[in-house]
Amino acid sequence: MxxxxxxxxxxxxxxxxxxxxxxxxLVDTDEIAHRLSQPGQAGAACVAQLFGSDYLTPDGAIDRPRLRQAIFSDPQAKASLESAFHPLIRQTALADLADLPTTTPxxxxxxxxxxxxxxxxxxxxxxxxxxxxxxxxxxxxxxxxxxxxxxxxxxxxxxxxxxxxxxxxxxxxxxxxxxxxxxxxxxxxxxxxxxxxxxxxxxx
Known part of the structure; x- marks a missing residue:
């Protein structure tokens, strides 16, 4: 690994x-983060709970530019997002790794x-x-x-x-x-x- x-x-x-x-x-946590940011996914729900629905696009995905701007200007907001979002990414990454063929060198x-x-x-x-x-x-x-x-x-x-x-x-x-x-x-x-x-x- x-x-x-x-x-x-x-x-x-x-x-x-x-x-x-x-x-x-390859298991890519950036790709996983993007996946979790889509409408109906756990990441989008997490952001709505932490910051409000204003940080979602009209279709329910994370408004990434707006969220990025918010966390860069507020260290506490960034810490809150990471503490909630990173475990979701890690859980998904481990599940994706477990699904890989066992014959992979x-x-x-x-x-x-x-x-x-x-x-x-x-x-x-x-x-x-x-x-x-x-x-x-x-x-x-x-x-x-x-x-x-x-x-x-x-x-x-x-x-x-x-x-x-x-x-x-x-x-x-x-x-x-x-x-x-x-x-x-x-x-x-x-x-x-x-x-x-x-x-x-x-x-x-």
């Missing part, structure tokens, strides 16, 4: 897809806040961090999400520092090149995960 994580804009999703191309099963569990929450420490075997230089990270997020540098830095400030994340990693993929280079790095680690002892640590 490989826990996949990295800061915003690091390229976690691209790395996850590259592993999937190689046939590795290994699988990925993608969790953006893997180290911050600590909720999956007893679930994963190794932690794989996707790393990127800070300047490149900021420029990628600004281009992708149309955010200002200050907004990107504010998001980064709410995540674990790059140095601490790297210190906790068992394996690291540095995503500072093109897609072909990244795919090659994924292939190297894929081979290691299939063949190497769990005690061996590698970087790409």
């Amino acid at each position: 490989i826990g996949l994580t990295g800061g915003i804009g690091s390229g976690k999703s691209v790395v996850a897809r590259a592993f999937q191309v190689l046939g590795v099963p 290994y699988c990925l569990l993608a969790v953006p806040l893997l180290f911050e929450t600590g909720a999956y420490a007893n679930t994963i075997t190794r932690a794989l961090v996707v790393d990127v230089p800070e300047a490149l990270q900021i420029s990628r997020v600004m281009q992708r999400s149309q955010l200002s540098e200050a907004e990107v830095r504010a998001i980064m400030a709410g995540q674990m520092s790059r140095s601490e994340r790297l210190a906790r990693a068992d394996d690291v993929i540095t995503n500072d090149g093109d897609l072909a280079q990244l795919a090659d790095k994924v292939k190297v680690l894929h081979k290691k995960y299939l063949q190497a002892p769990e005690s061996e640590t590698d970087s790409a």
Whole structure:
């Protein structure tokens, strides 16, 4: 069970897809959060209970932009949301993992806040961090999400520092090149995960 994580804009999703191309099963907590945010789902009900129905769209899904704005400006609101929503995500993730074929050599569990929450420490075997230089990270997020540098830095400030994340990693993929280079790095680690002892640590 490989826990996949990295800061915003690091390229976690691209790395996850590259592993999937190689046939590795993926359970993605971002996808689960999106699933739980849909009309009639537990996440949407949770947000309505905590913040009111004004934070749902007309069809009953979570109004993600409005909710994001609310929790960034109110640390207490963010803490309340996380304490209620994260257990729902974890419960669903564990159920999805349990449904994977038992013949699978290994699988990925993608969790953006893997180290911050600590909720999956007893679930994963190794932690794989996707790393990127800070300047490149900021420029990628600004281009992708149309955010200002200050907004990107504010998001980064709410995540674990790059140095601490790297210190906790068992394996690291540095995503500072093109897609072909990244795919090659994924292939190297894929081979290691299939063949190497769990005690061996590698970087790409």
